[in-house]
Amino acid sequence: MAATAPHDAADEATAVHAAGGVSRTMRILVPVIMLALVVIAWWGIVIAYQIPRYILPSPADVAVAMVTDWPILGRSLLNTLWTTFAALALALTGGVALAILMAQSKWIELALYPYAVILQVTPIVAIAPLILIYAPSTEFALLLCAWIVAFFPVLSNTTAGLKSVDHNLLDLFQLYGASRWRTLWYLQIPAALPFFLAGLKIAGGLALIAAVVAEFAAGSAGAGSGLAFRLLESQYRLNIPRLFAALILLSLTGVVIFAMTSLVSHLLLRRWHESALPRDR
Amino acid sequence: MRPGGAQAAALASSPSAAGETPADGRAGAPIVRLAGVGKRFANGVTALAGLDLTVRQGEFLSLLGPSGCGKSTALRIIAGLADPSSGTVEWSRDTGGGVPGAHDIGFVFQEPTLMPWATVFANVWLPLRLKGVSRHSARDDVMGALALVGLDRFADAYPRELSGGMKMRVSIARALVTRPRILLMDEPFAALDEITRQRLNDDLLAIKVRLGTTVVFVTHSVFESAYLSTRIVVMAARPGRLLETIDVTAPLPRGQDFRMSALYHEACEETSRALQAAIVTAGDSHL
Structure with missing residues (x-):
């Protein structure tokens, strides 16, 4: 515990420094997940409502x-x-x-x-x-x-x-x-x-x-x-x-x-x- | 940081420090003489009317007065940055007669006025660069000027990385890099805190004595002018004119002892009284 604590603190410090409060991984991950959600929702709607391809393609x-x-x-x-x-x-x-x-x-x-x-x-x-x-x-x-x-x-x-x-x-x-x-x-x-x-x-x-x-x-x-x-x-x-x-x-x-x-x-x-x-x- | 360091020696041996100038601030021969100088701006405001003023070799001259008394205008006219509407500005023979060379004059503005995109070195190099001196040839002079203000270790820094007092030091180094005979300063320390200001006052006096530069210093502070000057010119407003001249005889440089001395307190009192008279004369009830 005593050995890991300083390491964690340092990690946190660099992460905060890099992105002003949001870690670098999250800065990439959040938009990517959001994009995936939008695409899935789009696909879901096309399937659920059986929308023809010439109106809204999947x-x-x-x-x-x-x-x-x-x-x-x-x-x-x-x-x-x-x-x-x-x-x-x-x-x-x-x-x-x-x-x-x-x-x-x-x-x-x-x-x-x-x-x-x-x-x-x-x-x-x-x-x-x-x-x-x-x-x-x-x-x-x-x-x-x-x-x-x-x-x-x-x-x-x-x-x-x-x-x-x-x-x-x-x-x-x-x-x-x-x-x-x-x-x-x-x-x-x-x-x-x-x-x-x-x-x-x-x-x-x-x-x-x-x-x-x-x-x-x-x-x-x-x-x-x-x-x-x-x-x-x-x-x-x-x-x-x-x-x-x-x-x-x-x-x-x-x-x-x-x-x-x-x-x-x-x-x-x-x-x-x-x-x-x-x-x- | 105090001025000094080995590289400062290069500047200390400038011609203006050689012999003929009394380094401790006793006035020598006239350098520039303003006779009946008036300035009227395009908007009809009369900033100066009939100003007679002689700046003498080696003195530390302060121009003191309420806002609108034309002290900054007088400084700009001496620098050639503004033309007088009436009267004459006459330079002594040894500056080459009529107009002095650009590099005989150093000017320090109220703001540091540094180029934010350039390093400290490049900012101080500027006056020499405009004369066509390469970075390499200018190096000794630039580093010497920086050493003089105690900033030689910051040559590669950008202005934004410096404190307000340090920026002003860079500005002073830039004004000194051409080894001017006369240094014109327009309320240079007005925006600084009291402690920084006192330290810069002491360093400025030390530099002035070391180089033998003549200084014309515009200020609105009674205490600053009394501490720094060998002569204080108190001006009145509307129209801007000379009201009273006060000599402060203590030799330069000065220190904490002078701040405690009777001479300093007398100078402050006398200057205060003159300034009060200037304000009353101008009828500035709103001040």
Whole structure:
């Protein structure tokens, strides 16, 4: 008893430290058990009420569809992923570049910001048909739609970050005669980083949503079609198990994007920013 | 922690400490002279009107006064962070005539004003980095400045890991790393607790004597100004102007003995009376 007690205490201490009161195993176990319960309940309802497959498929039907339709779904997933990540990459470069440009001069900001706002507030579904007419290819149109939606949070957050620099630090840079370039590089960009990363998290989710919305609007079939098109197609054909499978793939994609952006944010901020630090109790 | 350590020697041999400066705080030749300096902000508020003030080599000068007397504005004008609306700021010949080089001036703000994403080392390196000095070449100067404030062991820490007093020490090290001739401090210890504040006061005086730096110190504390200063300038508000000048003749550095001395208590009394007059003059019934 006397020999085990300190060991237990140490174990407990590390567990509490790791998860703020909830042990690491429980943090994984609880969501997994919850998921199992939901799937079992779903299955139970389908069996108990004898719901036909074309209204609500059982988990097994969805799993079968996922495996047998994988050649189709996998290719569509790749297409959607490509649109999403290409749009996100362009949104990041464009948003950051424009934010830095606008931070350099009040005139540039006055001239450009209204258009950024107009692009953002006009629903993308409303612009998509026009874009489809003018764009040289459907692929390009999808990319453009996703870019328009994902770019604004990056722009507005980075702009806010570049402006939120401590005024005393700006005075200090002025005192030491720092050039505009050095002030930007040593002061404004690091200060804007947490804001930019918050924008990145939003933009990651929005890029996927916009890619799906654009596909709905474009409705392109054939080799270039993504998961959203498979959703529509499955609905028309009453292939509900495949619809569910496509939906699950979309959700997983969204979760993975969120996890990735959160990880990037954590890695970049963990040394110094309040948002990444555990609170001492 | 007391300032000191082997690396401090590098800073102690700075040119400003060599000979011509009376290290104990006796005033030497004028460094900067404000003549008829006024400041009117865009919103119509007159922060300063006709301020005449000469800062002399080697002195510890405090600017004391009620809120709105323009003491911080005067400091910012000396630093070149604000332009006077009227009057002139004249630097002595040996700072190169008109405008001093950026590195002749050190500035310490009311808040530590550190970059949270940078280590203590990188924060202190900043003034040299902005001058184009590499991390490697700056190393001795940065570590010397950190040793001076007793924080050389914390070079790799981030600001969030430090206490309020330690952050302020880093801020002081950063201001000293360029070995400025004149150190401008804008109520640097106002947010600190009394014990930390007293220790920082003693350490600041020790550093000042060691480096021979001239200090202009803005404060609203009678006791702090009487303890630190060789000269106290009491200012009145609305409009901000110089009301009275009090000399505190005890040599620097000072210690617990000085705190108990009649001289200190006289200085406190005289300063208090002047400050009271400043408040009455401004008609600040709401203070």
